[in-house]
Amino acid sequence: MTDVATAIASLSSRLKEETHAQHERMHRLMERGQPFSSRAAYASFVAAQYVFQRDIEHLFADPAVRAAVPDLDSRGRQQASRDDLTDLAAPVPQEAIASAQVSMPAALGWLYVSEGSTLGAAFLFKEAQAKLGLSADFGARNLAAYPEGRAVVWRRFVAYLDSDTITPDMHDAVVAGANAAYDRFGDLLQRHFHLG
Numbered sequence: 375m376t377d378v379a380t381a382i383a384s385l386s387s388r389l390k391e392e393t394h395a396q397h398e399r400m401h402r403l404m405e406r407g408q409p410f411s412s413r414a415a416y417a418s419f420v421a422a423q424y425v426f427q428r429d430i431e432h433l434f435a436d437p438a439v440r441a442a443v444p445d446l447d448s449r450g451r452q453q454a455s456r457d458d459l460t461d462l463a464a465p466v467p468q469e470a471i472a473s474a475q476v477s478m479p480a481a482l483g484w485l486y487v488s489e490g491s492t493l494g495a496a497f498l499f500k501e502a503q504a505k506l507g508l509s510a511d512f513g514a515r516n517l518a519a520y521p522e523g524r525a526v527v528w529r530r531f532v533a534y535l536d537s538d539t540i541t542p543d544m545h546d547a548v549v550a551g552a553n554a555a556y557d558r559f560g561d562l563l564q565r566h567f568h569l570g
C-alpha cells in the first residue's frame with residue numbers, strides 16, 4: 375500500500391540522486407588538478423576549500439539555518455583550512471562571499487555539499503598523509519574527521535535533512551541550493567588549479 379507520505383522521496387535521497395553528476399564532476403576536477411602531486415598543488419586545493427568554507431560558515435549566522443541544523447557549531451572547516459594554508463606558507467585568498475544572498479531552504483543544500491564532502495575527505499586525508507607527509511595537526515586539518523567521527527556527524531545531518539521541519543514544499547529549493555554550491559566549488563577548483 376502506498377500513501378502520500380511514502381510516495382515522496384526523502385530529501386537526502388533526492389539530493390544524492392539529483393546531484394550525482396555534480397559529484398562526478400568533482401572527481402574529474404580533482405583528477406585533473408592532481409592535488410597530491412606536490413605540496414604546492416595541494417595548497418591550491420586548500421585555497422579553494424578555504425574560500426568555500428567561508429561561504430558555508432557565512433550561513434551559520436542565520437537563525438533559520440541554526441534552527442534547521444542545531445549542531446552547526448561543531449561543523450565547518452574554515453579555520454582548519456586557513457591554518458593549513460599557514461602551515462603550507464601559502465597565501466590566504468581574498469574573495470567576495472558567494473553565499474551572501476543565500477537563505478533557507480537553499481542554505482541547507484549548500485550545507486549538504488560541505489558536509490557530504492567530509493565523507494570523500496577520508497580518502498583525500500589518507501593521500502595527504504601518505505604522499506605529502508601532512509597530518510591532522512599540520513597541513514591537512516581541513517580533511518581530518520570531526521572529533522565525533524565522520525559517520526556519526528553525517529548521519530545526524532541526514533536526520534536533520536529528513537526531519538518533519540523540512541517540509542516537502544521546501545525540497546526543490548534545497549536541491550537547487552546544493553547545485554549552486556557544487557557549481558561554486560567546481561568554479562573554485564577550476565580557478566585555483568588553473569584548469570582551462
Ligand code: HEM
Binds near residue numbers: 397497556
Ligand atoms: C576526489 C575527491 C572525492 C572523492 C574520492 C569522494 C568520495 C566520496 C565517497 C566515497 C562518498 C560516499 C561516502 C559514503 O557513502 O559513505 C562521497 C560522498 C559525498 N561527497 Fe564526495 N568525494 C570527493 C570529492 C567531493 C567534493 C569536492 C565534494 C563537494 C564539494 C563532495 C561532496 C560529497 C557529498 C555531498 C557526498 C554525500 C553524498 C550522499 O550520500 O548524499 N565530494 N564522496
